[in-house]
Amino acid sequence: MPDNLPAKRAPALSPAQRNNVINILRRAAKAEIMPRFRALNAADIATKSRPDDLVTIADTAAEAMITRALNMAFPGALVIGEEAVSADPTLLDKIADAPLCFIIDPVDGTWNFARGMSVFGVILAVTRYGKPAFGLIYDPVMDDWAIADDQSPAQMQHPSGVTHDLRVSRGGELAGLSGYIPLYLFDHAWREKLAATLCNFNWVNCLRCSAHEYRMLAQGHFDFLLTQSLNPWDHAAGVLICQQAGGYVQMLSGGDYYATLRRGHILAASDKATWNRLARVFKFLNDADQ
Structure with a gap:
């Protein structure tokens, strides 16, 4: 070397x-x-x-x-x-x-x-x-x-x-995206506004299971995931697996995910361009992190 x-x-x-x-x-x-x-x-x-x-x-x-x-x-x-x-x-x-x-x-x-x-x-x-x-x-x-x-x-x-x-999906424009958003885990103050964003996408679901949501994302069956819950046992493995499957995962407010984080929102997407499109839709959530 x-x-x-x-x-x-x-x-x-x-x-x-x-x-x-x-x-x-x-x-x-x-x-x-x-x-x-x-x-x-x-x-x-x-x-x-x-x-x-x-x-x-x-x-x-x-x-x-x-x-x-x-x-x-x-x-x-x-x-x-x-x-x-x-x-x-x-x-x-x-x-x-x-x-x-x-x-x-x-x-x-x-x-x-x-x-x-x-x-x-x-x-x-x-x-x-x-x-x-x-x-x-x-x-x-x-x-x-x-x-x-x-x-x-x-x-x-x-x-x-x-x-x-494993390989994530190709991502793309908002109207063609399918994702996971567990509305029940978000603060009540943001649920109505978050629900109003769902019409931007092809399909939004929730499995009540981070394990299978991250697996589906890493296999390319879904395009993105947004969550407020930061329990490290739910996300530390899935974030890494999706990144190593070619995905782009960052905190919505910017910066890498760490298992030590207690506040914020994880946004996982197929690639950086798709992540940026999604981040613009969900940017109002950053106010909650201030």
Whole structure:
């Protein structure tokens, strides 16, 4: 390598470590999630911040199993799960200073899972000082996963060994775009104005599941995603996967996404030109971030 070229940064995880993480999620899904799918009792479901913010025994059991395995495999890393943060929100403050942090959403799309809908997944992100460096979005129903690190293209992988690169859509003019906007997650003060923008687009949807929304975006089936909720377990992996699939993801107010951010709006799009068109439509939301 010539002396004047910077050395390429090593991936956050080695190939062997990546395989280990994949196997950890698959084992947890097999042991703690799928046996409970469509088999939950009322006592297995509880609420958190609001009536539709659910947690089930599958969430807590899977997170505990994944956390134990990651602590054993990466004893020097910080491991943070959604349910652990629900019990102790100060855990989020540790992400910024962690050279290697695992962020887990054991069952993303819990509302769907608890209602017997198969649109849910397991999300795992690795950050370096808050910046996403590895992302994995696993679908326990289909037993496949979208995966990427900050050094290589995003891929869809299957246990059979079949693998293909992911590529976002071509984007384009507003009238031809389809996207995800979870209106229910936005402040009430902005919902009416945000709803009025929907007529600009071909189709706007919400799956109540960041895992599958990011997977659909990275596969090129949808063109954009806008959200106000910045829970790092929902977005750190998906942002990186979409970027490594050729997408353009920034905070609506400008700047890169970090898992340490608590306010603002993530806007993910197929490319920078499409992102700019969308940002002009949604610019009124920046007032909320001031």
